[in-house]
Each structure stands twice: as structure tokens, then as C-alpha cells.
Amino acid sequence: xxxxxxSTAASSLPSPSAVFNALASWFSNGDPATxxxxxxxxxxxxxxxxxELISIIQAAGLSPAKxxxxxxxxxxxxxxxxxxxNYALDTGAANAYAIALNPAVAALGAAQDGLTVRVxxxxxxxxxxxxxxxxxxxxxxxREDGTALQSGDLPAxxxxxxxxxxxxxxxxxxxxxxxxxxxxxALAFLGAGQGLEADGAGGARVKLPxxxxxxxxxxxxxxxxxxxxxxxTTLNAxxxxxxxxxxxxxLTLTLPKAxxxxxxxxxxxxxxxxxxxxxxxxxxxQGGAAGTSFVIPAGMGVFAVTDGASSGNWWLLxxxxxxxxxxxxxxxxxxxxxxxxxxxxxxxxxxxxxMAQVTIAASRTLTNxxxxxxxxxxxxxxxxxxxxxxxSFGSAYxxxxxxxxxTGSGAIDVLTFRSDGTYMWLIGRALNVxx
Numbered sequence: 207x208x209x210x211x212x213s214t215a216a217s218s219l220p221s222p223s224a225v226f227n228a229l230a231s232w233f234s235n236g237d238p239a240t241x242x243x244x245x246x247x248x249x250x251x252x253x254x255x256x257x258e259l260i261s262i263i264q265a266a267g268l269s270p271a272k273x274x275x276x277x278x279x280x281x282x283x284x285x286x287x288x289x290x291x292n293y294a295l296d297t298g299a300a301n302a303y304a305i306a307l308n309p310a311v312a313a314l315g316a317a318q319d320g321l322t323v324r325v326x327x328x329x330x331x332x333x334x335x336x337x338x339x340x341x342x343x344x345x346x347x348x349r350e351d352g353t354a355l356q357s358g359d360l361p362a363x364x365x366x367x368x369x370x371x372x373x374x375x376x377x378x379x380x381x382x383x384x385x386x387x388x389x390x391x392a393l394a395f396l397g398a399g400q401g402l403e404a405d406g407a408g409g410a411r412v413k414l415p416x417x418x419x420x421x422x423x424x425x426x427x428x429x430x431x432x433x434x435x436x437x438x439t440t441l442n443a444x445x446x447x448x449x450x451x452x453x454x455x456x457l458t459l460t461l462p463k464a465x466x467x468x469x470x471x472x473x474x475x476x477x478x479x480x481x482x483x484x485x486x487x488x489x490x491x492q493g494g495a496a497g498t499s500f501v502i503p504a505g506m507g508v509f510a511v512t513d514g515a516s517s518g519n520w521w522l523l524x525x526x527x528x529x530x531x532x533x534x535x536x537x538x539x540x541x542x543x544x545x546x547x548x549x550x551x552x553x554x555x556x557x558x559x560x561m562a563q564v565t566i567a568a569s570r571t572l573t574n575x576x577x578x579x580x581x582x583x584x585x586x587x588x589x590x591x592x593x594x595x596x597x598s599f600g601s602a603y604x605x606x607x608x609x610x611x612x613t614g615s616g617a618i619d620v621l622t623f624r625s626d627g628t629y630m631w632l633i634g635r636a637l638n639v640x641x
Contacts, residue, residue: 207259208272210252219257222250293324293365300329303347303360304338311340314370321370322380331360337368337377346376355379435459436478443467454478456504461485464518471511476502483510483520491520494536543587552597556584556625565589566597574600580627588619605632612638 209215236244259278263270266281298304305325311318323339334354336344347368348354359379360366368377403413412426420429433451440460441449449472451459456479462470463486474481481502485491489512491500496517502508509523544559546552552570554562557577566588575584588597593615599606603623609632612619622634 207263207274207277208270209256209260211272216249219253220249222253223248293326295326296328298329298338301331301333301335302338302344303327303329303335304344306340311342314339314342314345314372314375316372318370319372322367323370323377324365324367327360327362327364327366330358330362331355332357335360345370346374347379348374348376349379350381352376352378441472443470446470446472448472451475452477453481456480458482458484458499461489461491461510461512461520464489464512464514464520465516467512468514469512470514471509473507473509474502475507476504479504485520488516489518489520492522493519548591554586556582561585563587563589565591566595567591569596569598571598572600572603574602575630578602578625578627578630580625582625583633584623584625584630586621586623588621590615590617590619602629603632604629609635610637614638 233245233247234242236242260270262285263277263281266284268277268281268284271277294305294307296303296305303325305323307323311321314321323337325337333356335347337347338344346354349356349359352374367380369380370377401413402410414421414426417429419426421427430448430450433446433449435451435453435457436455438458438460440462442462443466447467447470451472451474453459453474453476459474459481461467461483465488474483483491483500483502485497485499487497490496491498494500500520500522506524510520511523512518512520541561544562546554546559546562546564548564548566548570550570552564552566552572554572554575555577556575556579560582562585564586572586588611590612594613596611611617617638620636620639621632623630624633625631
């Protein structure tokens with residue numbers, strides 16, 4: 207495409223003549239029979255066509271070239287390609303975006319349905335947002351499913367696309383991060399996203415297979431049914447295995463025979479009063495005598511499980527005891543006696559040795575203990591393996607003034623301490639107890 211190029215061409219664009227006909231008109235060959243003249247092809251029309259074509263070529267960054275007859279179509283393709291990767295820069299603010307299109311859009315209505323814009327985001331959105339085009343009134347910018355944008359849907363420095371719909375007067379985000387049935391279906395088709403569902407807020411969540419699971423603030427949990435009881439009840443494995451029992455009144459739960467219950471287990475909460483667990487005559491509860499009942503104090507919960515033996519046991523795990531509930535023991539309680547290792551220095555780790563013993567072959571030093579718990583009592587038996595042996599103490603031991611150990615070989619001195627969390631205070635001693 208090139209300009210007119212001969213000796214008669216004008217060096218500058220002639221001024222066009224005044225408009226002769228304001229209505230659309232077309233070329234005619236005329237009709238000699240009727241004396242109708244043919245349409246004159248004048249400079250105004252030819253210059254207009256030339257100017258239009260040259261403008262397209264130059265808009266694509268090309269220069270008119272004589273003898274090249276495909277520049278117009280080449281320029282059109284180039285302009286389309288340029289527009290595909292183009293975007294408008296956001297000049298608004300977070301949640302209130304504004305762009306200027308060129309050419310400008312004069313209105314947003316039915317004629318603009320399907321108008322798709324690409325926006326370079328400057329400010330990340332923090333919630334629902336609007337988009338104003340060429341100074342027109344802002345319209346809602348929404349997700350693909352029509353819901354408001356969520357915080358982070360438009361990250362700063364990203365390029366987002368939106369398509370206008372005049373019915374809802376909204377710009378719909380193209381490729382929005384919203385999970386709906388269509389998106390999930392596409393993921394499933396691709397072999398991904400299985401086991402997910404839309405959460406109703408534009409996100410995805412794990413789909414629960416059935417009513418055995420439930421959602422909570424803590425996450426997905428087992429949806430265990432609660433069995434509320436207000437009267438004495440005889441339990442059985444078929445109905446009450448893995449049951450969650452809440453006793454709303456003081457009552458007795460009669461336990462099935464261990465050998466017939468198998469490995470039965472249940473949870474029980476004494477909510478409305480003490481709960482008595484009454485075993486079969488052949489069974490014991492928590493190591494007690496066979497046939498002896500066990501009382502769960504009000505406010506305490508237990509998890510009970512049987513070993514299924516013919517003369518079986520019901521074992522209890524306690525949970526949820528109120529701090530004001532006193533523990534009443536029906537049998538004596540004791541600690542295992544740990545034996546400390548003899549050496550020049552002797553270490554006492556209290557966590558696993560509340561009651562300890564040591565045999566010293568010569569005079570030794572007991573280092574400061576580890577694992578003290580304030581208010582706890584500890585006991586140490588010192589066996590003198592040789593005569594005239596002395597045990598010295600670290601600085602954490604207090605109240606030892608005037609303490610004189612036994613001197614005979616084989617003598618045993620028993621010391622009782624009470625911890626305040628920092629120091630071990632001697633509160634009792636029994637010397638030469640083996641004499």
C-alpha cells in the first residue's frame with residue numbers, strides 16, 4: 207500500500223469540499239438512456255479511502271510500502287495480536303478500581319455485554335470491589351458465581367480479566383478462584399479434586415462421606431451420638447459398645463459379663479450425680495474385688511473397657527474431673543522404689559523415683575535432684591555398705607543441720623523430704639532402722 211505516486215499527485219492533502227448530501231449515497235454507473243450521469247470518483251473519496259488504509263498500516267507500526275499489497279491485512283492482524291496481550295493500569299484504590307480504555311467506552315449497557323477488560327492490579331483487594339471504566343459509575347466486580355470478591359482475589363501486581371454483564375450490571379472475574387460444581391467437575395474429569403466440595407464461601411473443603419463425621423471449629427471430628435440416661439440402665443454390647451453415655455441424674459449402670467461382652471468399651475459422664483458401675487459377680491472394676499461396684503463421682507468422666515476374659519476386668523481411664531472433686535481410694539496406693547546408682551556422686555531423678563534407695567560403699571555426695579514438683583513428698587533410704595560412710599548433700603537439700611548418719615555397716619537411714627519446687631526440705635528421718 208502506498209500513496210498516489212506520480213507527477214500529478216498533490217504534495218499535501220487538499221481540503222475536502224463541503225458535504226453535498228447528508229444521507230448515505232453510493233456509486234452508480236449512470237444510465238445513458240435516461241440521461242442519468244455516472245457517479246464521479248473525486249479526490250475527496252479517493253483521499254478518504256487512502257487515508258483510512260494508511261492509518262491502519264501506521265497504527266500497527268508499519269510504513270507504507272509501494273508494491274506491497276497485503277499491508278492492510280497484516281496491520282489488522284498485528285493490531286489484534288497487540289490487543290490480546292494488552293491491559294489497562296488500575297488508577298483507583300484497593301476495592302475501588304478504575305481504568306481508562308482506549309478507545310473510551312461511553313456507556314455500559316446491553317451493547318457492552320461481553321466486553322472483557324484486562325486490568326493490571328496495583329492495590330490488592332481486601333473484600334468486595336467495584337470497577338469504574340472511563341469515568342463511568344463504578345459497577346460491582348464479582349466472582350464467577352456472582353458472589354462478592356473475597357480478600358486476596360486480586361493480588362497486587364497481577365493481571366486480572368473481567369467480563370461485563372448488563373443484566374446484573376457487574377463485571378465477572380474471568381478464572382476467579384471460586385470452587386463450584388463446574389470447577390470441581392472439571393477437576394474430577396482431570397483426575398484431581400476428588401473428595402472435595404464447594405464450601406459455599408467460594409472455597410473448597412473435604413467432602414464428608416456420611417453422617418459418621420462432622421465439622422467443627424476444631425476441624426473434622428467423629429460424629430458420635432450421645433446417649434442421655436436418667437434412670438438405672440443395664441448395658442449390653444450390642445447397644446452400648448462405643449456409646450457416649452451422659453448420666454443426667456445419679457444412677458447405676460449394670461455392666462454385662464466380661465466374657466460375653468467381648469472387648470466392649472464405652473464412655474460415661476456423671477453429669478447429674480454420681481454414677482455407680484455394677485459389674486457381674488465374676489468381674490472386677492479397676493482391679494477391685496470381683497462383684498464390687500465402683501462409683502464415678504459427679505462431674506467426672508470415664509472411658510471403660512473390658513478385657514473379655516471369663517473372670518474379666520473393667521478398666522477405667524479418667525477424664526474431666528473437676529478440681530474440687532476429692533479422690534477417694536478404696537485400696538492402698540504406693541510408688542515403685544527405684545534404686546539409685548552408687549558412685550562418687552549420686553544422681554536422683556525424681557520424675558521416675560519418688561521413692562528411692564541407694565547402697566553406698568564409701569562416703570558419697572548426693573547431687574541436686576532433678577524434676578522437683580512443688581508440694582510433693584520424696585523418700586530416700588540410704589544403706590551403708592561399709593562402716594563409717596557419710597552422705598553429703600547438694601545445696602538444694604535443706605534442713606539437714608544436726609543430721610548424723612549411722613556408722614555401722616549395713617545400717618539403713620530413711621530420709622523424707624518435701625519439695626517447694628526449688629528446695630528439698632527434710633521433714634522426717636529414721637536412722638539405723640536396720641539395727
